[in-house]
Amino acid sequence: MIWSRRRRCDPPLTYRESPAGALVTRSSRGFTHYELHGDWGGVATHKKLVLIHGNVGSTLYIRNLAKSLASTHAVLTYDIYGRGFSSCDSTPHNKSLMVGQLAELLYCLNISGKINLVGYSLGGPIATHFASVYPTKLSSLTLLAPAFSPIPRHWKLLSQLPPARYLIGNIARYSLMNPADYAADWMGLDSTEEARREESRGLFEELYASEFDRFVNEPAFGSSFGNSLASMPWDDVWGPVAELGVGGRGKGINIAVIWGAGDNVVRKEGILEVLREKLGKGVLVEVVEKEGHSLPYERPKLCAELILKNVLEKRD
Template sequence: MTYVKALGVLLVAITLIMLMSYWAAGRARAALDADARDKLLAEGHAYSFLDLPQGTVHYRLEGPETGQLVVLVHGFATPSIIWSQYFKPLTDAGYRVLAFDNFGRGLSDRPDTVYDADLFDNQLSGLLDALGVNRRVDLVGYSMGGGIVTVFAARHPERVRSMTLIAPVGLGKLSNERTEMLRRPLIGDWIIRLFGTKMFYAAAAEEAKSIPNPGPLLAAVNRQLQFRGYGDALLSTMRNYPLETADAFYATVGASSLPVLAIWGEADEVVPFDHAERLMELLPQAQLRSYPGMGHNIGVADPDLVGGLIMRFLGEQEARITSPGAAGKPRGPLARMESRRCASCGGNSGDTAITPPIPQAN
């Protein structure tokens, strides 16, 4: 009986220690409030903030006001700084470019809510409304951002001109033993609260090894980790967002005539390239470009490659609208780009050659 009582006391003590450490770890980080945002702006770490019903959004908007708007949506854990190399080429080409931090990430608020498809769809639609965007936009989504823009295009087709997906989620299994453990109540919350900062930074540092200039990215990742609620937001996303089960949204877009470009690294270990087969089943109109030897971070590892593909695809949309086809009607897309091995191209981004555009007959 003594042993049973001792075991009970020990379990109670362990539970109290876990609860106290959980609470202390959360309070140890700073609140992302108005004072913090003012300081971030003053130090040059932020661009602009805008209040939405669900919370404050950090965003960057540049380029000519009359330019076609391109919206860049980042992925699960890394903030919108991943798009920093895309702004100048796009704005120099005359596009207006918008990137923002998803709720719970970067310098946007971490609202105490369920991080599901509705939250991120409302954030994107609310941001466009608040900025007075009243015409179709070109959406670019990386990883989870690919899921976000697909949901948006399925729900608001009248607001979208084209969609570019870079290794998008929602098409199959991503989970492993670690993520399954994190999804469990209580234990997952405790692990994230106490060890999430080290886990997320380590993952970002590993991914940054193949990036030409990783300093700014890692600094932004570290900055977002300093504010309260980041880990909780990611955990809620893991439990509530359709990271593996967004087929219905892809099918809705696939039943439309929306132009779609898909870009994938064939060595992707986060969102496996095998998922591209399912993507093409659901989005038969998509143009798929894949690159042997490239991983999940293809967009930041080779922004010149990915940015060039995006620019070319956007140019096709301009031509599709302005070039008359039969009976004076606009043409369809001017080319269909397919993955093709190139024996003379060498490693990395050159492994797949770019097939010249093939004009459609009038």
């Protein structure tokens, strides 16, 4: 009875039909939409990059970053379940679901050998859990403003109720439909440098138009946001992080943490210090001044340079 009630309250997380030419593969829990950038023909292990977007994002958010990286590397991006053109059943959005999605995608695409994994925002915990389960699959792990902040207990408890999940998710959706709220963390829009200001405005207008279309027409957006809020182990990431520390399961993996100093969405305070402690001296830490949570889509070229620094750097 409990199971059937949950199935009725949490319908399958689907999106409108994917556009012509879109790359979509079937998985055990639904369908995964993905994009391939760069040259994948006979690519060497150290040239493979996989990017994971954040909670309210899709491949759109990280497409310019992927293109910046694709000049020298083969890049795979994909929509996590319930976002963009990826659909899934009503399974809770826990770490097993998200790690399994990426593992299945790599298998379906016959991507063997090691990869360089990049997780942005919510993609950070997903990438960390994947690295903990499959450490031998990684050459490098880059955590980009990782959402390791614990969710307040009252929000966590409230989000266990299906109607509350729907309400919370749609509050987030309608907030993001407001250009001012969507642009709140775009640092360059208020820059004193005219060139930077114009660059950011052009990128913002291009991305916002596409994302607004998502917020209006993506029926699962609110449910997906609420489902992840309720089910993802936001505060259960420190064990896997410690396992990946120097001398642990992450031995041989280049690990980096990149953060915008002005990030007000996922604040580094209280998180970055713990990451440094648990990952040890081998971790590369880059705090970028005058940048915020929008770093990967506001400054894709700069972000690509920082990621490749971790990917290409030789360490003991």
